[in-house]
Amino acid sequence: MIHVKKLNHHFILGKKGQKATLPVLKDISFEVDKGEIVTVVGKSGSGKSTLLNLISGFIRPTDGEIWIDNKKVTDFTEAEFADYRLNHVGVIFQNFQLIPSMTAFQNIELALTLKGINKNERNQITMEMLKKVGIAEFQDHYPGELSGGQQQRVSIARALVLKPPIILADEPSGSLDSETEADLLEFIQKLNNEMGITFLIITHDEEVAKIGNRTITINDGRLVEGGAVR
């Protein structure tokens, strides 16, 4: 489903004339199969989040290829990436990334609006999703009025609302307490079992890493363990 081939990435630092390159990912190759939960672990600064940003299409790799569902996403145009993010992957962010001026309902509905779904259908799907993530009673609350766990549930609901086959999650429990984290992990496993959604989860938390069928370890930008499908 996800196939990363010899991925290299470096950042360019400094001003014009005094530029320096900072290698972040070096020769990364791995595969993720359909329905797998794969966790990516590593120390801070090891390049985990950069890997997720590359797979999400937020940045372009310096070298290498990323294939998803037999499509070479590294060759995508901006518009193709937008379509890919809307229809094929849902992204969950560490700090939720909800629009503060929109209610929980509107934040979830936004993805459906972008897809051009009509209002009645949007209302129905959004309500179903709010119930599924257990925050239906907070639908009219703004992000600022919700707890971290509730905000993360809104973020997950937004990522799931279009039923993407892949969810990319960057430190999904990073802002949560241990109890809420346990709820979240249970919810991820439930989604994986019931809907067959493939998860690629970036984390530095060992508890989170345990829910994966497989764990990929990255150290100093190099993949050191777990690249092959079991």
Added chain:
Amino acid sequence: MKLKDQFQFVRQNIKKNKIRTFMTILATAMGCAFLIVLASVGYGLQQSIVNETLEDQVVTKIDIHGYEEENGNYRSLTMEDIEYLESVEGVNAVTRRIQLRQFPVYSIDNFQTEAQTVVAHFPSEIESGLELSDGRLPQSPDEIVLGYHFSNSLMEESAEEELYDDQGELKEEYRYKDELIGKTIDMTVKKLEDNEEEIQTTPLKVVGILKEPAREWMQDRNVYISQGILSEVEAFTGMIRGAASAEEELDKSYKDSFDVVNVYATSLEEVKAISDKLDKANYATYSVVSEMEQINMLFTIAKAGLILVGTIAILIASIGIYNTMTMAVTERAPDIGIMKAIGANPKTIKQIFLLESSYIGIIGAIIGTAAAYLISFLVNLGLPLIIEMVFKEELPDGLQFSAIPGTLILISVGICLIVTILSGMRPAKRATQIDVLKAMRREI
């Protein structure tokens, strides 16, 4: 994303910054109103001048002053020319008149007057729209038709007191009051030879009176005689057109020619084509349409200049729109980043911002148009009063300072929309180029 949802999105965004949006709309409205009011002066004055010109003339009439010969001289028109003119497509009638080269004295009972005497071709005159108010057309050479105001100038021969009123009109009590139709009126012509005056009197029967001219200020005191009577006068004086003395005698080339020839087109649309054709055939023509063309050309240039000046106001307003949209993009950068992260197409983001600037433009144009109508109304109402009070001069009736036709609204709203959309283009493009990660980290 559907257009309806994009519009909803725009409305929500505008609500967040009501004051800023209001001020931008106000600036756009002022620019639009300024453009319309400025150009409306051009339209108003053009309309007034065109109306005044058209009121004084028959729009389907083309005056033919002569035919330009190869040597550059003009000759008067003959029957051969009339036949050609009648054959031109779109011509309804060709009227031709010959004027007697002296003012005969017409007398009836003890009343008399001098009058211009004309030989007219009545069939073509009737075709061109000439009508009788009373009587019938002449059927024999000694029958005549009188102009509507002829009787007003007939005065008593014995009257010695002040005959005319303040307007220069013959006083009512000295006018001929009886019916003229069916009466015989004597036409007396003279000839001067070796300082000796000789006269000849011809009795003529009045059979018809022409209709009053359409224009209030026009006076028709002519006497319309037949070609036969003209020939008799010519025989008496021995000169072309019956000139009374050798000093007034015309060149021989005027024999068998006409003094006044007018072509009447079947419709106003035909006038231009006929004029062009006759101009090419070396006829010297004049029509109100050609005058209109010149007037309209001048005003088109003036209006274009005024619209250009007015557009500058809208361009200034566009700076406000650019600023508002740039601020909006900067403020909403994190939201745009999130939208892009969950799959918003760059095209959709661009459309949302263009829609927002267009929304400002449309609302501004609507308010500006309404304000322009109000200002135009007040200008037309108040300016004549102010001018009359300050300069003590009375303005002509129907003078319109400002007119706002539909085309001006279309042009102004079009300019306003184009300028506002263009000023929203760059901020909208900037929005599509926002880096998702930087925006989400609030680094923009």
